[in-house]
Amino acid sequence: MIIKTKNWDLRNVEALQSGELCVRQAFDNSLSGTTPFTAATKVFGGFTVKHPTNDSVWHYAVVLDTTVKLYVLDEYLVELFSYDYGVSVAPMDVTHSIVEDEITVACPGLPTLWGVVGSGLIVAAKVNSVNPATTALDIPQGLCVSWAGRTVISPGDALYFSDALYPRTYVAENILNPPGGTVYGLHVNKGGALIIVTSSGVWALPEDAAASGQLVIGIWSKLTDYACAGFRNSCCAVGRVFGLTDGGYRLIDDAQADTIALDESMVSRSSPGRITFADYRQGWIFGGQNGVYVVIGKYLHYSDMSSEYQSWITTSYSTGFVVTALLSEQDGNEMFLMDMGAGVNRFFVRNGNARAVDGTDTMYGSIAGRMGGSPAGSPVIRRVSFNVNTYKVAMVRVLDTQKSVTPIAYAPIIGTSSWGSGTYEENRLRSVKVPMAIRGDDLGFEVQLQHYPALIPNVIDIDIKGPGKGRV
Numbered sequence: 001m002i003i004k005t006k007n008w009d010l011r012n013v014e015a016l017q018s019g020e021l022c023v024r025q026a027f028d029n030s031l032s033g034t035t036p037f038t039a040a041t042k043v044f045g046g047f048t049v050k051h052p053t054n055d056s057v058w059h060y061a062v063v064l065d066t067t068v069k070l071y072v073l074d075e076y077l078v079e080l081f082s083y084d085y086g087v088s089v090a091p092m093d094v095t096h097s098i099v100e101d102e103i104t105v106a107c108p109g110l111p112t113l114w115g116v117v118g119s120g121l122i123v124a125a126k127v128n129s130v131n132p133a134t135t136a137l138d139i140p141q142g143l144c145v146s147w148a149g150r151t152v153i154s155p156g157d158a159l160y161f162s163d164a165l166y167p168r169t170y171v172a173e174n175i176l177n178p179p180g181g182t183v184y185g186l187h188v189n190k191g192g193a194l195i196i197v198t199s200s201g202v203w204a205l206p207e208d209a210a211a212s213g214q215l216v217i218g219i220w221s222k223l224t225d226y227a228c229a230g231f232r233n234s235c236c237a238v239g240r241v242f243g244l245t246d247g248g249y250r251l252i253d254d255a256q257a258d259t260i261a262l263d264e265s266m267v268s269r270s271s272p273g274r275i276t277f278a279d280y281r282q283g284w285i286f287g288g289q290n291g292v293y294v295v296i297g298k299y300l301h302y303s304d305m306s307s308e309y310q311s312w313i314t315t316s317y318s319t320g321f322v323v324t325a326l327l328s329e330q331d332g333n334e335m336f337l338m339d340m341g342a343g344v345n346r347f348f349v350r351n352g353n354a355r356a357v358d359g360t361d362t363m364y365g366s367i368a369g370r371m372g373g374s375p376a377g378s379p380v381i382r383r384v385s386f387n388v389n390t391y392k393v394a395m396v397r398v399l400d401t402q403k404s405v406t407p408i409a410y411a412p413i414i415g416t417s418s419w420g421s422g423t424y425e426e427n428r429l430r431s432v433k434v435p436m437a438i439r440g441d442d443l444g445f446e447v448q449l450q451h452y453p454a455l456i457p458n459v460i461d462i463d464i465k466g467p468g469k470g471r472v
Contacts, residue, residue, distance in 0.1 A: 001371070001462045005447075008369030009264045011314055013456055015307035022453040023365030023390075024313065027321075027336065028351035035345050036079045041065055043339040043346050044107075045094030048327040051118050052101050057330050058118075059347070061337060062094045062107060070105065070113065070121065075330050077347055081120050085110050092231040094325065095186070097146040099167040104151050106144035108231065112153065114139075114168060127168040131214055134171040143231075145186040147194045148210035154183040159196070161216045176218040179203045184228040190239025195223070195253060197234040197243060202226050202252050226252040229281040237287030238305050246279045249294060262294060262301055264312070267368045267444030268399055275299055275312050286326045288334060295323045316363060353452050364395070364448040367456055371443045380439045383463035386447060389427040390454035396434045397446040405432045429455070 014024040037043075046061035058080065059073045068085040091107035098104075098117060104124060105113040114124035124139040142155035151167035153160045159176045163169040180198030187195040192207035202223045209217045226243050228234055234243040234252065243252035251257035263276040277283070283296030294301040298320025303310040315321055319340040327335040329349060336348045384396045388407050395404040407430055447460060 001464055003369075003371060003445075003460050003462060005367050005369060005456070005458055005460060008367045009267070010309065010311035010365075010367055010456070012363060012365040013309070013311040013367075014302075015304055015309060016453055019307055021307075021309060021456040023449050023451060023456070024311070025350040025352050025452045026363065027315075027348040029345045029348050034077045035073065035347070036071055036082070037063065037346060038065065041346070042090075043324050043337060044068075044091055046325040046327060046337050047094065047096050048335070049096070049098065049103065049117055053118065055330070057328065059327050059335075059337075060094075060096070060105065061325070061346075062091060064088065064090060068110065072121070077345065083113060083121050093143060095144045097144045097151040097167065099146055099149060099151055099162070100165060102167050104144055104153075104167050106142055106153055108142050108156070110141060112139050112141055112144070124168055126170070127166060129163055129166070129169050129171055129214070131163075131171075134173055134214070137170045137172060139168060139170060143183065143186050145188060145194070147188050148192070148207045150210060150216075152186060152194060154178070154186060154196070156182045156184075159183070161210070163214055164210065171214075173215055176216065179220045179222070181227075184231055185234035185241075185243075187234065187236040187241050189236065189241060189253060195236070195241050197226070197228045197241070197252065199227055199229075200225075202228075202241070202243075204253070223253045224255045226250075232284040232286075233281055235285045235287040235292065237292050238290065242285060242287070242292050244281045244283065244285050244294070246281060248280055249285055249292065260303065260310070262310075264368070265370065267370055267446065268397070269366075269368055269444075269446050270397055270402060270448070272314060275314075284323075286323065288326055289328075289332070293323065293326065295321075298322065364450050365454065365456060366446055366448040368444065368446040371445060371462060378439060378441050379443070380465040381436045381443060381462060382465050383433050383435055384445065384447075385431055385433045385461040385463075386457040386459070387429040387431050388449060388454065388457070389429045390449055390451050391427070392450035392454065394432055394434075394450070395448040396436070397448070398436055398438050398443060399440055401436065401438055403434050403436065405434050407432055 012024045013021050042064040044062045049058050057075045061071045070083045072080045094107050096105050101117050103117050112124045113121040115121040126136040128136045140153050140155050140160050142153050144153045149164045151162045160170045161174040181200035185197030194205040196203050203220045241253040242249050245259045248260045248262040250259045264274045286293045290306045291304040300313040300321040322339045323336050324339050325337040338346045388394050393404045
């Protein structure tokens with residue numbers, strides 16, 4: 001029986017440039033020891049900004065040591081400077097805005113900071129408006145985003161729009177009441193519209209609403225009735241806005257969009273067991289370069305919009321992957337800022353098969369699904385076959401039985417002293433057969449492969465020896 005695995009659950013899987021699915025790369029924190037963090041440091045969030053003159057990157061991270069601090073690190077994770085907020089209350093979110101070369105850092109409940117990109121930060125102080133008929137206000141706290149040459153700040157119950165190109169000038173005439181309830185998210189979509197995500201709906205303000213002079217014209221368009229449950233429950237990815245729901249996440253700038261369910265199917269698996277949560281709004285959602293990341297519990301879920309696949313990301317490390325922000329390296333590759341006790345470095349990047357916190361000898365990519373059949377079947381599984389291109393162990397789990405096989409290597413193996421003679425090539429796909437002797441009514445299969453970039457089989461072949469004797 002040939003079974004296609006296209007709609008099976010994926011774990012620790014990513015897409016190659018060719019579009020083929022393979023075991024994911026390991027996460028590496030090889031720069032460990034250079035950051036100012038300690039093992040007790042709790043990380044709340046952060047972001048990356050490119051220097052305007054030399055194109056280097058600076059990483060901003062808000063953490064809690066004894067007090068809440070904002071650290072600014074260079075691309076090698078060496079501390080450049082820091083700001084101590086002097087409080088111990090955890091911020092619910094970390095946002096920033098850049099207008100021209102001025103940066104604003106805003107966290108709900110903490111003072112808003114200001115600076116010039118490439119230099120330090122201070123508490124933001126108001127600057128008088130160029131219009132003498134208006135009076136500048138103290139700079140508010142809350143969420144912020146850059147939009148139409150302005151900085152927009154929301155403390156939750158109002159929206160403050162700065163004067164154009166003056167991110168420290170706010171006047172009473174440019175305060176708008178949000179059309180929905182409490183504001184939990186500020187985003188800018190691919191069309192340049194300001195999207196506000198509230199507790200009672202999602203609304204859009206077009207970019208040309210800021211083109212009439214000093215004042216912003218508050219003519220809003222309602223996009224959906226999506227009710228946001230809290231901070232970091234919405235994000236912008238590939239120009240669209242997504243939000244968490246109880247069953248997963250969905251596009252929240254499109255009223256016709258369906259929820260993308262994240263629960264794994266009810267198939268017996270090796271550790272950890274089936275990943276499922278009653279309400280995904282208890283987690284966080286972040287927009288990546290090509291898709292959406294959802295963080296909940298000890299797990300990370302990724303949906304790739306370009307390759308159209310989704311996979312859970314797990315680790316053998318006890319605290320799991322608690323991602324608090326998506327940063328970027330100088331070349332644009334994603335960097336993950338994590339709140340986990342893996343020494344002093346919380347910055348992780350994908351790095352092939354590098355031995356890191358993942359422990360590549362224990363991390364597997366896997367697919368899991370169920371064999372369809374008649375309820376009156378009770379077949380006996382004799383053999384499971386599939387193609388692999390890895391020299392590492394391949395494992396098959398059926399119900400509670402797990403067996404493995406080691407394929408033959410056709411390519412050089414790093415770490416061995418002798419590679420032999422002849423021409424080496426890309427590892428070939430080779431069929432492997434795993435013998436079984438299992439009878440059951442609800443037959444779930446899990447295939448595990450080891451080592452990046454082992455290809456995930458798109459079909460498996462199951463040999464069956466008719467109905468079992470234990471049918472009722």
